[in-house]
Amino acid sequence: MDSTAGLLRDAADRSIRYLDTIGARSVVPTPAAIANLAGFDEAFADSGIPAADVLARLDQLGSPATVASAGGRFFGFVTGGALPATVAATWLAAAWDQEGGMWATSPAAVAIEATAHRWLLELFGLPAGTASAFVTGATVANLSALAAARSAVLGAVGWDVEADGLIGAPPLTVLVGAEVHPTVRKGLGILGLGRNCAVEVETDHQGRIRPERIPRIAGPTIVCTQVGNVNSGAADPVAAVCDRVHPDGAWVHVDGAFGLWARASAKTSGQVVGIERADSWATDAHKWLNVPYDSGLAFVRRGELLRRAMALTATYLPVATGRQPDHYTPELSRRARGVEVWAALLFLGRNGVADLVERCCRHARRFAAGLAAAGHRVMNDVVLNQVVVNFGPAEVNDAIVAAVQVGGECWCGGTTWRGERAMRISASATGAAPAGRVENRR
Ligand SMILES: Cc1ncc(COP(=O)(O)O)c(C=O)c1O
Structure with missing residues (x-):
C-alpha cells in the first residue's frame, strides 16, 4: 500500500465508493460526521505519517462530512455536479501536475x-x-x-x-x-x-x-x-x-x-x-x-x-x-x-450540452408545477433552471427551508426576492432530479 501505485488505486477505490453511495446518503452530513471533524484539529507533528494513512484519515473523517452536492439532490446556490469523465480527467491531470x-x-x-x-x-x-x-x-x-x-x-x-x-x-x-x-x-x-x-x-x-x-x-x-x-x-x-x-x-x-x-x-x-x-x-x-x-x-x-x-x-x-x-x-x-x-465538451458533444441544459430546465419546471399544484406561490417565470417559491410569511418560509436542509433528502436555499423571503431551487447538476427520483448520471 505504500507504493505510489497502491496509494493511487486506494484513492480511486475510495472515490468510487464515495460516488457509488452518494445517491443513498443524506445530502447533509449527520451530526456525528460533523462531530468527527474535530479529528482534523490535531497538533502539527514533528514527524509525518505514511501517505496511505493520510488518505485513510481524509476519507474516514472528511468524506462523511461532505455535502453530497455531487449527487442529484442538491439544489442550493447554483451548484453543478461533476461528470465522471471530468473527474477521471482531473485525476490524470493531477498526476501530470x-x-x-x-x-x-x-x-x-x-x-x-x-x-x-x-x-x-x-x-x-x-x-x-x-x-x-x-x-x-x-x-x-x-x-x-x-x-x-x-x-x-x-x-x-x-x-x-x-x-x-x-x-x-x-x-x-x-x-x-x-x-x-x-x-x-x-x-x-x-x-x-x-x-x-x-x-x-x-x-x-x-x-x-x-x-x-x-x-x-x-x-x-x-x-x-x-x-x-x-x-x-x-x-x-x-x-x-x-x-x-x-x-x-x-x-x-x-x-x-x-x-x-x-x-x-x-x-x-x-x-x-x-x-x-x-x-x-x-x-x-x-x-x-x-x-x-x-x-x-x-x-x-x-x-x-x-x-x-x-x-x-x-x-x-x-x-x-x-x-x-x-x-x-x-x-x-x-x-x-x-x-x-x-x-466535458468532448464527452457530451454539442447535443449532450444541450441535453444537460434542457434536462435541468425540465426539472425546474417540474418543481415549479408540483409546488404550484400543492398551492404554493412560484414567484418567478421559470424560464431557465431556477425556481423561487414562496410559502407564506417570512418565518414560515425560513422554517420550511431550515427543515428541508436538515432533512437530508435534498437541499434548497433561502433567499429574499422582491422583498419577500422565499426558497430558491437551482437545478444545475448533471444528476439533478426532483427528490425521490434520482436519475443516473449519463
Ligand atoms: C450571476 C452570478 N455571477 C457570479 C457568480 C460568482 O461565481 P463563482 O462563485 O463561481 O465565483 C455567481 C455565483 O453563483 C452568479 O450566479
Missing part, C-alpha cells in the same frame, strides 16, 4: 486549453478573435473581463491604466442592473472602481435591466449586464443594452455565470439572443457544465485588451510564439484547468 500557463511547462495543457477555447466560442456563438481566460470561477472571470474593460475605455481617452493606475485617471462610469451579482461589485472594488460607485439601472419584475432606464452616457463607461439572475434565472436584454450604449462608446460586459449556457440549446437560446454583440462575457464551467470546482471562464471580444490587462514578461520567462494561457489570466502559475472543460 502541470503548470498550465505556458507551453514550456505543458504543451499538453496549452493545446487542450486551445481546443476547449475554440469549442466554447462555437458553443456560445462568440465572435472570432475573442480571447478567453480559464480562471477559478465567475468571480475572477468577471474581474478579468472588467480589467480588460477598464483598460479599453480609459485607453480610448489616452490613459494607460496598466502603467499609470487610477490616480489622476479620467473619470470612469460604471452602470449595473439593480440585481447585479455581488461578485461583480467585488470585482469593481478590486479594480479600484469601487463596490458602491456603480450607478444602478432599474430592473423589471424578473430582475432584468430596463434598457430605456439607462441614463445618457458620456466619457469612459462600462455597462455590466447579467444573463441568469441568481434568483429568477432571467436574462437582461443584452442586445437592447448594446443598442443603447454602444453608439456612445460604452463597453458592455455580460455576467453569465450560469445563464450563458442557455446558448447551448435551441430551447433556451431565445433568452440570450444578441449577447454576442457585447464586449466581454464571464461564465462558470463548474456550475452548469458540471466539471469539478474551480473552473470559470472569461471571454473578451478584442482579445488583445485582455492580454494588455494580464500579460507580463520577465527575462527568465520564455517568449511565446502561440497562444500562452498565462497572458490572459491574473495568475502566472496555475493548474491545467482547461482539461476538465475539454473533457
Whole structure:
C-alpha cells in the first residue's frame, strides 16, 4: 500500500465508493460526521505519517462530512455536479501536475486549453478573435473581463491604466442592473472602481435591466449586464443594452455565470439572443457544465485588451510564439484547468450540452408545477433552471427551508426576492432530479 501505485488505486477505490453511495446518503452530513471533524484539529507533528494513512484519515473523517452536492439532490446556490469523465480527467491531470500557463511547462495543457477555447466560442456563438481566460470561477472571470474593460475605455481617452493606475485617471462610469451579482461589485472594488460607485439601472419584475432606464452616457463607461439572475434565472436584454450604449462608446460586459449556457440549446437560446454583440462575457464551467470546482471562464471580444490587462514578461520567462494561457489570466502559475472543460465538451458533444441544459430546465419546471399544484406561490417565470417559491410569511418560509436542509433528502436555499423571503431551487447538476427520483448520471 505504500507504493505510489497502491496509494493511487486506494484513492480511486475510495472515490468510487464515495460516488457509488452518494445517491443513498443524506445530502447533509449527520451530526456525528460533523462531530468527527474535530479529528482534523490535531497538533502539527514533528514527524509525518505514511501517505496511505493520510488518505485513510481524509476519507474516514472528511468524506462523511461532505455535502453530497455531487449527487442529484442538491439544489442550493447554483451548484453543478461533476461528470465522471471530468473527474477521471482531473485525476490524470493531477498526476501530470502541470503548470498550465505556458507551453514550456505543458504543451499538453496549452493545446487542450486551445481546443476547449475554440469549442466554447462555437458553443456560445462568440465572435472570432475573442480571447478567453480559464480562471477559478465567475468571480475572477468577471474581474478579468472588467480589467480588460477598464483598460479599453480609459485607453480610448489616452490613459494607460496598466502603467499609470487610477490616480489622476479620467473619470470612469460604471452602470449595473439593480440585481447585479455581488461578485461583480467585488470585482469593481478590486479594480479600484469601487463596490458602491456603480450607478444602478432599474430592473423589471424578473430582475432584468430596463434598457430605456439607462441614463445618457458620456466619457469612459462600462455597462455590466447579467444573463441568469441568481434568483429568477432571467436574462437582461443584452442586445437592447448594446443598442443603447454602444453608439456612445460604452463597453458592455455580460455576467453569465450560469445563464450563458442557455446558448447551448435551441430551447433556451431565445433568452440570450444578441449577447454576442457585447464586449466581454464571464461564465462558470463548474456550475452548469458540471466539471469539478474551480473552473470559470472569461471571454473578451478584442482579445488583445485582455492580454494588455494580464500579460507580463520577465527575462527568465520564455517568449511565446502561440497562444500562452498565462497572458490572459491574473495568475502566472496555475493548474491545467482547461482539461476538465475539454473533457466535458468532448464527452457530451454539442447535443449532450444541450441535453444537460434542457434536462435541468425540465426539472425546474417540474418543481415549479408540483409546488404550484400543492398551492404554493412560484414567484418567478421559470424560464431557465431556477425556481423561487414562496410559502407564506417570512418565518414560515425560513422554517420550511431550515427543515428541508436538515432533512437530508435534498437541499434548497433561502433567499429574499422582491422583498419577500422565499426558497430558491437551482437545478444545475448533471444528476439533478426532483427528490425521490434520482436519475443516473449519463
Ligand atoms: C450571476 C452570478 N455571477 C457570479 C457568480 C460568482 O461565481 P463563482 O462563485 O463561481 O465565483 C455567481 C455565483 O453563483 C452568479 O450566479
